[in-house]
Amino acid sequence: MRLRTCAAATLLLLLGTPAAAVAAPGQSDNLSRTATVTASTTSSWESVAAVNDGIDPSTSNDTVNRRWGTWPATGEQWVLLTWPTAQTLRSADVYFFDDNGGVRLPASWRLQYWTGSAYTDVAAANGYPVAANRYNEVTFNQVSTSRLRVVLQSGTASVGLLEVRTYATAIGTGTGTGWNPPAGLVTPLNQVWAHQEQTYPNLYGFRNYGWDQVFANGGSINYCVRWDSSAPVSAALRDRIHASLARQFKKWMDVMAGHNGWPYATVPVKVVGWAVRDRATLQWTDSSVDVYVNNIRENAPQCSEPCGRFFNQAGTYPNCPGGAAHHYDMSLWLTAGMGGGAGGDWGQRIGSEYYVGALDSDNIHILLHEMGHSFGLDDFYDWTPSGVGGFLMQAGSATRITDFDAWMLRDWWRHLKNRYGY
Ligand SMILES: [Zn+2]
Structure with a gap:
């Protein structure tokens, strides 16, 4: 009461x-932690293991913890989470890497899951925000899959990620496009x-x-x-x-x-x-x-x-x-x-x-x-x-x-x- x-x-x-009680999202509910991570490409001095190491970044220009980046590669780049068994997935939080130099925010991004025969975009995604220095949340129709891909389309430079959190529930920080208050x-x-x-x-x-x-x-x-x-x-x-x-x-x-x-x-x-x-x-x-x-x-x-x-x-x-x-x-x-x-x-x-x-x-x-x-x-x-x-x-x-x-x-x-x- x-x-x-x-x-x-x-x-x-x-x-x-x-x-x-249903917990607010965070690392304790983060299904990414048990996944194996691979990428389209990774700069030799960066590490794709960054994206599920459980470290919540404090800034997109993280100079302390490991990062995933693709410099000098551009175009479409991705990180793939693979689980040993199928997971129920309903939302994700993505933290972008941006060093104000060769790695910047992507022009766009989306999530794809493995249907058993192909990668396909998750359905009814409520928006793919692109913001620095915070998690960018997306919720989507529930899928059961053993593979989820974060697909980034580069913009002015190469792209990168610091952390990708995935959840079985849709309770999140909420930044979808359905919410459109006046800027102020x-x-x-x-x-x-x-x-x-x-x-x-x-x-x-x-x-x-x-x-x-x-x-x-x-x-x-x-x-x-x-x-x-x-x-x-x-x-x-x-x-x-x-x-x-x-x-x-x-x-x-x-x-x-x-x-x-x-x-x-x-x-x-x-x-x-x-x-x-x-x-x-x-x-x-x-x-x-x-x-x-x-x-x-x-x-x-x-x-x-x-x-x-x-x-x-x-x-x-x-x-x-x-x-x-x-x-x-x-x-x-x-x-x-x-x-x-x-x-x-x-x-x-x-x-x-x-x-x-x-x-x-x-x-x-x-x-x-x-x-x-x-x-x-x-x-x-x-x-x-x-x-x-x-x-x-x-x-x-x-x-x-x-x-x-x-x-x-x-x-x-x-x-x-x-x-x-x-
Ligand atoms: Zn009152």
């Missing part, structure tokens, strides 16, 4: 029992992601982000309202609350529509239940939502736990009255007298008076901010990314989803999408 209380300080609680946001977005990786060791292992919930439902979200107030709620007010919640949620989901393979044009919100201390507080008599009375948890009314995603992260609800269709992914927890808010995988908590007073507002910014947390977005109380300022997730500095907020959301999709087969 991630809980962020959005006051002067960030409170993060990691509770619950997430599914087995690239650096701050990468800073944010690096900061999150550093701050949350289970970032990739956690399995209950809003993303996971949307996919578990096939493109929708169910809510239950925790009405932690004695103020009466008419049917009309209930319906306004439902409509407002859907409008605010839509603002985030509209950011994703059509972006980088995101499969849902809309993500409908359905409120399936309300929790209350006293049934008489709810003034409707119809049965359009489930009503849970006086089930007190955390000193507040709680919807049935057997129906809650937080308590059933396997996504099955065998003990939910009414069955899985009555489950809820998130709670909208409305607390009388509360200022500020909190958000996490369990939903959002804000003040009931604040929310009721803001129902017709275009941007209910505290709720929007807390929804951002439900999709993994972080707070910014103690630092600011380079070159940006005034955005929703930096509490108090904006009252709507800004471009930077939108791109932070999209950046989560960039890094998590392979989890869902994209």
Whole structure:
């Protein structure tokens, strides 16, 4: 459970029992280490063994560790990884050698695998970036093969490589062409992601982000309202609350529509239940939502736990009255007298008076901010990314989803999408 209380300080609680952790990529998962490496050609003073020696370079102009280079040869050059048995491969990171002289970045590159009778390009590669001083990542349709070739086309000089990491999974650093933010946001977005990786060791292992919930439902979200107030709620007010919640949620989901393979044009919100201390507080008599009375948890009314995603992260609800269709992914927890808010995988908590007073507002910014947390977005109380300022997730500095907020959301999709087969 991630809980962020959005006051002067960030409170993060990691509770619950997430599914087995998936490690971020690195040398420990690098399948290249067990391969034998050969090359089209190698300068006599260089070594092709560099590419799978497990040393992560700190610069493309590495003058300390061994390197693979082809000087003076140019044109198409390759390095071949050969394993004794077939490997499942899904992504790779490539670090180019560039000495600012006879060996420079390639004009282009691609990956080819051995089908048993020929080398063929991996399918659905998400892009082949060419950058110095960092790993260049590519993900592709899974292959099972005993041979993988990194094929470089030279540009202004000969070419070379310092390291080639290969993985069975597609979780990676993410530099594919499907991700195309404005140039000025690239650096701050990468800073944010690096900061999150550093701050949350289970970032990739956690399995209950809003993303996971949307996919578990096939493109929708169910809510239950925790009405932690004695103020009466008419049917009309209930319906306004439902409509407002859907409008605010839509603002985030509209950011994703059509972006980088995101499969849902809309993500409908359905409120399936309300929790209350006293049934008489709810003034409707119809049965359009489930009503849970006086089930007190955390000193507040709680919807049935057997129906809650937080308590059933396997996504099955065998003990939910009414069955899985009555489950809820998130709670909208409305607390009388509360200022500020909190958000996490369990939903959002804000003040009931604040929310009721803001129902017709275009941007209910505290709720929007807390929804951002439900999709993994972080707070910014103690630092600011380079070159940006005034955005929703930096509490108090904006009252709507800004471009930077939108791109932070999209950046989560960039890094998590392979989890869902994209
Ligand atoms: Zn916050």
